[in-house]
Amino acid sequence: MSAPLGAVDPASEALLALALLNLAPAKLGGAVLRGGGPVRDELVERYRAMRPADAPWRRLPPLVEDDRLLGGIDIGASLAAGKAVHEKGLLAQASGGAILAPMAERMGAQLAGRLAQALDHGDFDFTLLLLDDGLEADERAPAALLDRVAFHCDLSGVRALESMSWPGALPVEEVAPLPADMLTSLAAAATALGIDSVRALLFAATTACAHAALHGRREAEKADLDTAARLVLAPRATQLPPSEAEEPPEDPAPSDAESGEDRETAQSDTPPEDQVLETALAAIPPDLLQALRDGTFARRAKGSGSGAKSRSKLRGRPLGARPGLPRGGARLALVDTLRAAVPWQKLRERRGSASITVLREDLRVKRFEERATSVTIFCVDASGSAAMARLAEAKGAVERLLAQAYATRSEVALVAFRKTEASVLLPPTRSLTRARRALAQLPGGGGTPLATGIATAASLAATISARGATPFLVLLTDGSANIAADGTPGRPQAREDAEAAARGVARSGMASLVIDISPRPRPDAEALAKTMRARYLPLPLADSAALERAVTAARDAAVTA
Amino acid sequence: MARFPFSAIVGQDEMKQALLIAAVDPAVGGVMVFGDRGTGKSTAARALASLLPPISVVEDCRFGCLPEEKGTCPDPCSSGRVRKRPVPLVDLPLGATDDRVVGALDLEKALRDGEKSFEPGLLAKAHRGFLYVDEINLLEDHLVDLLLDVVASGENVVEREGLSVRHRARFVLIGSGNPEEGELRPQLLDRFGLSVEVHTPQAVEDRVEIMRRCDAQERDPDAFTQEWEAEDRKVLGRIARGQKRIDNISVPDALLEDTARLCIAVGADGLRGELTLMRAARALAALNGKKTVSRAELVEVAPSALRHRLRRDVLDETGSTARIERALEELFG
Numbered sequence: 018m019s020a021p022l023g024a025v026d027p028a029s030e031a032l033l034a035l036a037l038l039n040l041a042p043a044k045l046g047g048a049v050l051r052g053g054g055p056v057r058d059e060l061v062e063r064y065r066a067m068r069p070a071d072a073p074w075r076r077l078p079p080l081v082e083d084d085r086l087l088g089g090i091d092i093g094a095s096l097a098a099g100k101a102v103h104e105k106g107l108l109a110q111a112s113g114g115a116i117l118a119p120m121a122e123r124m125g126a127q128l129a130g131r132l133a134q135a136l137d138h139g140d141f142d143f144t145l146l147l148l149d150d151g152l153e154a155d156e157r158a159p160a161a162l163l164d165r166v167a168f169h170c171d172l173s174g175v176r177a178l179e180s181m182s183w184p185g186a187l188p189v190e191e192v193a194p195l196p197a198d199m200l201t202s203l204a205a206a207a208t209a210l211g212i213d214s215v216r217a218l219l220f221a222a223t224t225a226c227a228h229a230a231l232h233g234r235r236e237a238e239k240a241d242l243d244t245a246a247r248l249v250l251a252p253r254a255t256q257l258p259p260s261e262a263e264e265p266p267e268d269p270a271p272s273d274a275e276s277g278e279d280r281e282t283a284q285s286d287t288p289p290e291d292q293v294l295e296t297a298l299a300a301i302p303p304d305l306l307q308a309l310r311d312g313t314f315a316r317r318a319k320g321s322g323s324g325a326k327s328r329s330k331l332r333g334r335p336l337g338a339r340p341g342l343p344r345g346g347a348r349l350a351l352v353d354t355l356r357a358a359v360p361w362q363k364l365r366e367r368r369g370s371a372s373i374t375v376l377r378e379d380l381r382v383k384r385f386e387e388r389a390t391s392v393t394i395f396c397v398d399a400s401g402s403a404a405m406a407r408l409a410e411a412k413g414a415v416e417r418l419l420a421q422a423y424a425t426r427s428e429v430a431l432v433a434f435r436k437t438e439a440s441v442l443l444p445p446t447r448s449l450t451r452a453r454r455a456l457a458q459l460p461g462g463g464g465t466p467l468a469t470g471i472a473t474a475a476s477l478a479a480t481i482s483a484r485g486a487t488p489f490l491v492l493l494t495d496g497s498a499n500i501a502a503d504g505t506p507g508r509p510q511a512r513e514d515a516e517a518a519a520r521g522v523a524r525s526g527m528a529s530l531v532i533d534i535s536p537r538p539r540p541d542a543e544a545l546a547k548t549m550r551a552r553y554l555p556l557p558l559a560d561s562a563a564l565e566r567a568v569t570a571a572r573d574a575a576v577t578a
Numbered sequence: 579m580a581r582f583p584f585s586a587i588v589g590q591d592e593m594k595q596a597l598l599i600a601a602v603d604p605a606v607g608g609v610m611v612f613g614d615r616g617t618g619k620s621t622a623a624r625a626l627a628s629l630l631p632p633i634s635v636v637e638d639c640r641f642g643c644l645p646e647e648k649g650t651c652p653d654p655c656s657s658g659r660v661r662k663r664p665v666p667l668v669d670l671p672l673g674a675t676d677d678r679v680v681g682a683l684d685l686e687k688a689l690r691d692g693e694k695s696f697e698p699g700l701l702a703k704a705h706r707g708f709l710y711v712d713e714i715n716l717l718e719d720h721l722v723d724l725l726l727d728v729v730a731s732g733e734n735v736v737e738r739e740g741l742s743v744r745h746r747a748r749f750v751l752i753g754s755g756n757p758e759e760g761e762l763r764p765q766l767l768d769r770f771g772l773s774v775e776v777h778t779p780q781a782v783e784d785r786v787e788i789m790r791r792c793d794a795q796e797r798d799p800d801a802f803t804q805e806w807e808a809e810d811r812k813v814l815g816r817i818a819r820g821q822k823r824i825d826n827i828s829v830p831d832a833l834l835e836d837t838a839r840l841c842i843a844v845g846a847d848g849l850r851g852e853l854t855l856m857r858a859a860r861a862l863a864a865l866n867g868k869k870t871v872s873r874a875e876l877v878e879v880a881p882s883a884l885r886h887r888l889r890r891d892v893l894d895e896t897g898s899t900a901r902i903e904r905a906l907e908e909l910f911g
Contacts, residue, residue, distance in 0.1 A: 127674075138669075164616050190797075213616070214614060215616050215617060218789050222789050360694070
């Protein structure tokens, strides 16, 4: 496949980004390097080589506590010395250098919040390299940090890194401020791509200046703007400009080469400010571009920071310890207990024991946070037959259920299937706003790939279980499948595949509910429910109260199971 | 890092107004800011804090005591000298632990001297200033409850680790959050006096202006501050005059009636809506140099004071702001 216009090898782009970061570390914040295996390691090494030899370089452990991060009292040394011994935090140690955060997609809200605050204030003056190993679209570094680092480099599938060097770079301060027309083109491009964050704009302007400096120019030129558009704006796009989005949605997966040509012809006679936009468009990563075209792009408001969390005594990510007794399943937090006992040792010496005296009130128990216990997955049949039937009512029912999910603080997810495929319109979320919008935008029409729909929902459910939450599947369909699992039309095969998928759900033991949305219930959906071992509920017979009762009952069964 | 001048912030008029109202009359309650990341929410809050004149504090008092309150806090607080200190703006990071927020046993003192002493937390730091909580919708529930309790009582009571301490903690709570990432409990929302919606300016000229000003500020912070000093001084003058005037501003009975009618029309739950609306309108009148509150101020602050108090209706697509504007239109034309 020929690369689209303006697209460059991702590894070289990332190296360029790191070289720019090296010129203006404080203004650009840092970079996310996603995927990439050995090439990424090499990139990180190259960046390290660019930095002064004595610049600090710290790797962040995934579960670092505030004491280590911000500095505090070294308990071990303090006990030994009999006086308080301070230790410098990681952030202070990294001042003037770089912090490397591996497994950034797993980073918790607490750590992300600390780092974001440190980046905002500039107290510690470090650059942040986030190493993101996420595979799924919603496994990403925390959004709070994504917004605060200039470059988002996707290295997945990259194998080799060419050697590049830029002799004769100037300090970035020697580059003149961008003239008005250049600022205008950057701002216009950002607006057209639906980028709201002002930080992105500032990053883009700095990147253009840094790129000029890298090439020894004192005034920025078009190539510098293009680089800013590619490196900063393209990965942040949340929409395509109107002309792009108006492409007929029926167009079967437009090939990259084709759209590249379109742009080439367009570029020859466009004013310069549109050219920046063109460059940015050409550099949007293919998967993001596809999602934007399909209109299935949910604003990337995810990240491990969001979502409901509950406190648990036994599993999950550790939170701070609480005073308490190790009973009722709570586990003793030894270090925290000792920490609590330390201050009193002098007083307790009078009790006459030589070793550390730990009393009952010193005991600390561990607290953990855990994902919400239940995630309701709505799997909605949006095919032509369903749309004819009662897609609107089904949407209404889902909204009611959403409201209920909101009240019980559980998360919801939305899967829809139509034409030949199924997609996750809404990954698990607690946000009513997003859920409602995803639902409102749900188009109807086309065939019924029931098997694919069930399979997609089931795999989402498996992901949810893997996180330690309990999935609960609500399938809204009329049960009449006519597209087989491989996307070919034909009722018998479609029916067979749907049953196979339903058996899969039954095997997983997941609690589920089938809501029959056809105006006159036929045996199809009921049979499907039986195969899935799901509760069956024909919507025409159910008013909203009955619907709520059924869902609540089924979900309660799911959670207690 | 030099702070960005308040008057140099492009757009964000509703947020700036809400912050000014809170500065004139902190009793209005906190300000909740809804908006995407990177839209300048914390910049505006920080800018206002650095704009306000420094406060007088008893020297070495970690609880920020006023000179006339000397000796009433847990510290010795006995110094006869008074220090000027900038108005504090404290950031509450996401994932802060409760001992960082309320304060905890001073481990160092305990280790060194075997002495039980209290290490003040962020609440003590924020006294007489602002507490900014980014992404408050992601904050742990028990911390949110704690904050609300302190905001309501103006006092932080600590009973833990054998400590029994209470100290003043009066501050303007500024919360920010993106409703796309999780809802806030209605009880919490109701406690905020005002709420504003912040968007990045969509006009390209405004965005260009933002980039230009940020660049100018980074290149030469001092010159930039100087350039905006006159404007900032005007804002400061408005606040100072407003604070002086606010107690003498009269609220006509007809206006109270309007307030009640508006709250009933939009279905704002609870009395807090009416009280806040009246207070905010009065603060705005004070800012604008008026002697009495008129309907114009009421209409101007109504969206900020009420939009977060409407009962949510999942099936109603109309946004809260639109519902309030509709009611204003129907009632007052």
